Amino acid sequence: MQTATLERENFLDANGGALGDEAFGGDLLGRIGSLEVRLARSDDEIAVAQEIRYRVFYDELGARQSADHAMERRDTDRFDAVCDHLLVVDNALAGPMHKRIVGTYRLLRQEAAIAAGGFYSEDEFELKKLIARHPGRRFLELGRSCVLAEYRSKRTIELLWQGIWAYVNRHGIDVMAGCASFNGTVPAAHAEALSYLAHNCRASGPWEVRALPGRYYDMDMMPNEAISVKSAIVAMPPLIKGYLRLGARIGDGCVVDEDFRTVDVFVVLPVKEINARYINYYGSEAQRFAA
Template sequence: MVTVADQPLTRVRSSKAPAADVLGRIGTLETRLARNAGEIDAAQAVRYKVFVEEMKAQIPQEAARRKRDADIWDAVCDHLLVLDTTIEGDAEEQIVGTYRLLRQDVAQATGGFYSASEFCVDALLKRQPDKKFMELGRSCVLPEYRTKRTVELLWQGNWAYALKHGVDAMFGCGSFPGVVPEEHALALSFLHHNMLVRDEWHVTARPELFRNMDLMPTEAISMRKALAALPPLIKGYMRLGAMVGEGAVVDHAFRTTDVLIVLPINNISGRYINYYGADAGRFAS
């Protein structure tokens, strides 16, 4: 998912935001957290365009009327944004990508993690009482901005945020399109046989929602074809050093088949830490 561009990246400073507010810049794009309710609302509008208009997700009637993808977690999460500063208008009009970030301390004080509705994350947390977790969710980018640079900035923001808050591990749902896991037998089986969480990181889908990922014997799996069948976001997580939980879950509202991605900070490939910087300074403003 994240690759180094062939040519040096030009950084352009924007006069619209103080340097301390911006987590990274590449060209005319910048990443930072949402500053106010208006920017969160605009991020929800971007999510609506991607999840509802493009992916045909089904959302509550009131949210559909407002053309916003919104839920109760939005009020407690931090919202990472990517903005195109060349778009005329306010920051709300410049948002082209977003990620939702939820730290463990905040989740425990406000009702838990979103992923816990599909996966047994509480058991994972209890086995790791000395570690700080962060949930990544609602990742989306407008179609015309699905480029290396946008993805790099999203990860720049995630990495800088994780370092700031002393996060030890990230997790979140990764999605396959459609509600029939068997249609993704090759990719799901590849993940099951090669990327499954182990030992203290073990986590499973909730028993009442559990769908088997072991749909093909390992000898029948072509690694090349399986990697090609993985959604870009999940493939990107795998390159970083992530693992997947045991069992998939069908999300009928979003019309996806979900797996749980688990990424301990210590697992992150050295090449990516070197690329972004151990202090997240590679694209810092």
């Protein structure tokens, strides 16, 4: 059985020689059919990712706009400059590269977060306390996940995770963490799903993490025996369901984000605890892009 630490394989060229990372452009992290997942290569590509975020978060989901956001039609903040930006590209589309970018995910490594003065999630959850309990581990914050509506499919989700898995192995990441969101600003509207998470998926012991005291909303709104597991899971956003399948745990308490009009939960996923089934599934393809 494979473990969470995958050996990095080398590909061979036609003459039997090993191909280095440059054979994949250095930033390519996965491929399924015409879709590929890779890191943004330029400020222009980051700008396209920000435009996609604007279309999804503001136009589609109704996030609160600042004057700058409305003028530029881009979702931006101070973390963009220090993050890696994962892109989903459909090479079957015609036109220049920026017309082929259909999804994005923002990745913030711990060393970059230190340079930026902290992680994005620290405004909502006690992430500093969690990190302090694990001084020898490298954290990666995942956020700003969005894909254009016509590409919200199982294949795209699988490609994103293939890319994230390759990135995690390339950079020696020990823990993935970050916020995941339910739409709307009323936790009670998601009472069954949040209660299921509180009763069955709570991070504990060394991985316990709580919402900040001033922003804490209790997720335990229904007794466990009153919860329909099937309907609770159906009510969860695909991103949260994907995290849970991998073996992620959920922090204590949720937070209302009035700007993005979401109810946020905190997800923590130690790499060594990822379900072996998914290590084998994603790792078999992502492994070649991890070096």
